[in-house]
Structure formats: structure tokens, C-alpha cells
Amino acid sequence: MIQLTNPATFWLTGLFFFLAIFGRYVLFSLAFWWLFNVSMKEQFASRAVQTRPRKNGQDRREIGWSLLTSLIFTAIGLSVMLAYQAGYTQIYTRLTDYPLIWYPASIILTLFLHETYYYWLHRWMHRPGVYRWVHKTHHDSITTSPWTAFSFHPLESTLQAIVIPALLFVFPLHVSAVGIILMIMTVSSAINHLNTEIYPRDFDQHWLGRWLIGATHHSLHHAQFRFNYGLYFTFWDKWMRTESPDFHRLFGEKTKPKLTSEQEMVHQES
Structure with a gap:
């Protein structure tokens, strides 16, 4: 294990962390942008x-x-x-230290707690006296893209970043589970800000899809401001009745089958 007491090691580790975090953001943003704006532009237009x-200059x-x-x-x-x-956290490195069932359970529990924290934090950030100082920077991006995923004011970045580290002091998480959670966070954020719906038709009614946030769901938050406060999942919005009434209609419009040229001609003639 790398010891951070040496100043050179500390700064090199910090550089590695930064390259991993910022590089992950750039990699996923570029990948989603290229995939749905270049490679599959026709299918998702x-x-x-x-x-x-x-x-x-928004990018x-x-x-x-x-x-x-x-x-x-x-x-x-x-x-x-x-x-x-220093021995203060509950992070562990040997899978055998806890029952194997705890590994997936700890990831699910962390995602649930993160979702809960973020939903109520997000609603608080929309209070008039708070919004302009904390959350407005993110909402300056009314039309989002994958580049919007990490675009926060430093106060919001800090408030968002502290919850998962705080949980590491409360209950045990395997070091690889932490990595999986951070990866889910990055992928989910890129998808949600893509501004192009990539989920299939009727996925908003699917037993799994109805609980997942996607581009349509989160873009409505950026457009309407007072709905759809969730991070990964829709359950808090459903429970608190803060899901946009336009969501299912708009999702259906954006995922309806694309008409062929012949079908368009028939439609126009009728």
C-alpha cells in the first residue's frame, strides 16, 4: 500500500487521482457524444x-x-x-473479511443512501436563497450534453462529493465496490445529461426501467426546474410526487419508431 506521508508520493498520488477522475469524465463524455452524435446520429436523430x-462556448x-x-x-x-x-475508515481489501452476500448488498445500500441524500440535497439547492449561490452554475446548461455531467459550482461539487466518503466511515465497503459505485455514478450522469434518449420504447413502463433515470427524465428537470430531482432512480420522485407530469408522454414521443420514407409519404397524403 502506498504511504502518503512522503510529500513526493502524496503529490504523485494526487496527480494520479486527478487524472483518473477527470480522465474518466472526459472518456465517458467523449464516448457518449461520439456514439450518439456521430456514429449513431441517424438512428437517434x-x-x-x-x-x-x-x-x-457552453462546452x-x-x-x-x-x-x-x-x-x-x-x-x-x-x-x-x-x-x-490511519485506520479510520471501514474500507476492506480482502473479500473473505465479510460474507460474499455483503458485497452486492453494500453496493445497493450505498446507492440507495446516495440517492436519498442527493434527492433531498437537490430539493434544498432549489430553494430561492440557496439556488443562485450553489446550483445555478449547473442549471446554466438548459440544454445538456455529456459535458454537463460534472459542471458544478465548487460548493455543489463539495456537497455532492462528501456523502460516499462519509459512508466509508459508517459501514464496510470493499475497495473494488467503491470503484464500481464511482463508475456507476459517472456512466449514469453521462446518460442522464446526454439530451438524447437511448433507452428503448416503453422502457419507462418496464419493471426495471420505470425506476431508472435517463436523458428524458433529467432533461425535463433542466427545462422545468421543479420536477425530477433524482440522481440514479425515480423512486423518491414517485413517492414525493415530484415527477414531471410530462415525462411519460415525452418519453413515448422520443422513442416512437422512426417512419421510413414511404411511411412518411403515406402519412402526409392521409
Whole structure:
């Protein structure tokens, strides 16, 4: 295990953490942007949730905020590693230290607690006296893209980043489980901000899909502000009746089968 007491090791580890965090953001953002805006543009052209053009320089601004967010995540990650080496956290490295069933259960529990924390934090950030100081930076991106995923004011970045590290002091998590949770967080955020619905038709009614947030669901939050506060899942929005009444209709519109040229001609003639 790397010891961070040596200053050179500390800064090298910090650089590695930053490259991993920011690099992961860039990699997934580029991958989703290329996949659904270049490679599969024709198939998904009708699935854009909002047609409003993005502002000039929006990509650049979002990447800048995301760079700052990555630095904050790096600082918190280094703090957790220092706490782990001092024996304060519940992180474990041997799978046999706990029953194997605890491994998936700990991931599910962490995601549920993270979802709960974020939902209520998100609603608080929309309070008039809080919004302009904490959350407005993220909402400057009315029409989102994968680059929006980490575009937060530093105060919001910090508030978002502290929950999972805090849980590492409360109950045990295998080090690889932490990695899986962070990967889910990155992929989910990229999908939710994609502004192109990638889930199949009727997925919003599927036994699994009805609980997952996607581009249509989260884009409505950016457009309407007072609905759809969830992070990964829709259950808090459903329980608290804060899911947009336009969601299912818009999801159906964006995922309806694309008409062929002949079908369009018949439709126009009728």
C-alpha cells in the first residue's frame, strides 16, 4: 500500500487521482457524444429531448467547471486515503473479511443512501436563497450534453462529493465496490445529461426501467426546474410526487419508431 506521508508520493498520488477522475469524465463524455452524435446520429436523430441550441462556448465552460470539480473530488479522495491509512475508515481489501452476500448488498445500500441524500440535497439547492449561490452554475446548461455531467459550482461539487466518503466511515465497503459505485455514478450522469434518449420504447413502463433515470427524465428537470430531482432512480420522485407530469408522454414521443420514407409519404397524403 502506498504511504502518503512522503510529500513526493502524496503529490504523485494526487496527480494520479486527478487524472483518473477527470480522465474518466472526459472518456465517458467523449464516448457518449461520439456514439450518439456521430456514429449513431441517424438512428437517434429523432430522440433529442430538447431542440434548443446550446450556447456559444457552453462546452468550454462546462469542461472548465468539471476540471474544478475533479480537483475537489481529488482532494476528498486523498483525504479518504489518508483516513484509511490511519485506520479510520471501514474500507476492506480482502473479500473473505465479510460474507460474499455483503458485497452486492453494500453496493445497493450505498446507492440507495446516495440517492436519498442527493434527492433531498437537490430539493434544498432549489430553494430561492440557496439556488443562485450553489446550483445555478449547473442549471446554466438548459440544454445538456455529456459535458454537463460534472459542471458544478465548487460548493455543489463539495456537497455532492462528501456523502460516499462519509459512508466509508459508517459501514464496510470493499475497495473494488467503491470503484464500481464511482463508475456507476459517472456512466449514469453521462446518460442522464446526454439530451438524447437511448433507452428503448416503453422502457419507462418496464419493471426495471420505470425506476431508472435517463436523458428524458433529467432533461425535463433542466427545462422545468421543479420536477425530477433524482440522481440514479425515480423512486423518491414517485413517492414525493415530484415527477414531471410530462415525462411519460415525452418519453413515448422520443422513442416512437422512426417512419421510413414511404411511411412518411403515406402519412402526409392521409
